[in-house]
Amino acid sequence: MTTGNDPVLQVKHIRKSFGNLEVLKGISLEAHEGDVVSILGASGSGKSTFLRCINLLEVPDAGEIRVAGEQVAFKRGRHHLQVPADRRQVDRMRPELGMVFQSFGLWSHMTVLQNVIEGPLHVQKRPRAECIDEAEALLEKVGMADKRNHYPAFLSGGQQQRVAIARTLAMRPRVILFDEPTSALDPELVGEVLKVMRSLAEEGRTMLVVTHEMGFARNVSNRVVFMHQGVIEAQGTPQEMFNEQHSERFSRFILSHA
């Protein structure tokens, strides 16, 4: 349990290289409850890699990760690479850091409802009736309740992503990580997903969002982080970043991506 002022998520000095290419050069970030952090940057700046390091889909070469006060333990594995020390700890922490993917990743052999209750039922081992009830409520919230018996293959991209968000929420995460959630969507469908994300932000959820949607970064988030070539070039409130133009590079970035 965190006390009021402790950050829900604390990440320090994350480094990550792929072969000879150093993608993350020492990144630190903190998120308190209720923070909605937008992470912006050009492709290749390392933003997705950074997000994936947080829930250990990529393992950082160095650095600390603390979720709700609990530190992720690492050890030296094969070829002297760093690996998580306790797989069970990783499995336990991941649901706390729910992730929404660019490619949705809905399980194709399960219906919408089955997708949403899968995690709570089989990973968190909650009673089935409770899982179903909560799933129905979440699907209602994202506007997909009437599609509960549909298979993902029959849904549009926007619909699938909304189901994916419901699926993540069903695990009751402390922080939700969004990895470019609207980048794979047709422009008409982006709006419905952003609407759901906005309502989550207004509820007070803690969210880390890697995105290209400037509108979201400017209007919904309470902190904007700009990454460039593996480091955090600038961060601040949307007001500071967009209007007061604290970083020249960031201003150029906004202009080219507007």
Place this chain on the structure above:
Amino acid sequence: MAARAAAWAGRSLTRLEVGLQVIDLIGFGAKGWGGVLLLAALMTVLVTLAAMAVGAVLGALVAAAKLHPNALLRVLGEGYTTVFRGIPELLVIYLFFYGGSALVSSVGGLFGAEGFISMPAFLVGALAVGVVSGAYQAEVYRGAFQAVSRSELEAAKAIGMPLMLRFRRIIAPQILRFALPGIGGVWQISLKDSALISVTGLVELMRASRVAAASTGQFVLFFMTGCALYLVLTGISNLVLSRAELRVGRTFRRS
């Protein structure tokens, strides 16, 4: 201590002897079957090539039939592929072997020849395996034809290319490119099916292995050698086909 050493020496000598005997048997000396097996392997390749040739002709015809606007032709084509992919190859071999021989005998009878004339085993084998491979090849050609890009064909029509030229310059090369992997697979299947031709008496690799094994009593040795030779054949085929696929696909980008 000395007794143990002597016993070990005795056992090693026996093993050496057995090893030499084995080399003798599969080698090329007077008692050796090596030459026979290699020739038989060559026969296997030849009969498979003949079968693939028969199959290519039949397959092309059947594929054309299945793609034809005429419904009767399509049904006949469908029937051919269903039957010859659905029944055991052994039955087809029996059909050509016994049936073919009966046919030849009765034709021979018309000319005054007496008794039973058997059809040449090579012909039986090539026809039987050919008819079966034709069914598989038909499917490959059909799929390859349907994969040819419509827009490229239309572009050719639009610049006024006549039908034969279109076929020669656009359709056929593309069909070959798409069909190559599939035909490679059919080749491998036919290579293994050729072992069944041994029931006709043709001395290909399977029969040679069996004869060698039966006459020496060394079943494991000769069947394993035969097996190894088949593996060599399929292995070489794999290499050749992958190379060919790479060369044919050279001018096309992986889509």
Place this chain on the structure above:
Amino acid sequence: MSVDIAFIGDTLVQLLHALPITLLLFAASVAVGTLLALLVVWLRVCDVAALRHLARGYIFLFRGSPLLIQMFLLYYGLSQFPEVRQSPFWPVLREPLSCAVIALALCTAGYMAEIFRGGLLAVPPQQIEAGRAAGMSGWLLARRIIIPIALRSCLPAYSTEIILMMKATSLASLVTVYEVSGVAQRIIAETYRTLEVFLCAALIYLVLNFLIVRALAWLERRLSPRHPVLACPTTKKYALSVPRG
């Protein structure tokens, strides 16, 4: 040439008498082969390099050589060794039927292992990642996500292999098992009426194939995602029996 109904009828009866043997060969070899293939593919994808190479060798051996030579190797080869003849397994191993089943199973396991491997490789990595992100790993991840999707992917290829197995049972006749093809060959050799016997035997195999294809198509339909409104309702484990308030 008159059609001899009596002969055809008689032939059919004789062939049908051999049908149970064919079915037994088919069912036993498919069952054993599938189980063996699951073991082989597990070795093929496991972490130990030596086991992976072993599995690759197995697959190469049984897919690269004809089934017939494998069957002869087993049937004649086993009887060559006195050690085998004196072992407790001998009463089973000397039976042509068991030899045939073992040879068929070993061969099909090689093909099926490759098919299963293809299915595993076809599982979209995004769905596996989503499983990991939800906290699944190891056996849970395999059981709930990877294996169900892999199975659905490889079903068409697996069905093709099943059909090939039905045809492969005919090879047992060459090691003295009297299944349908063996009886057919015997009748032809005795009566020289090739065409009629061929047609009868072909008919039996075609009917068998038809039934198998239908059964597999039904299975494929059952397992594939369907539109809930257009398809008929199915009973699911997570049936929504929660009453709407």
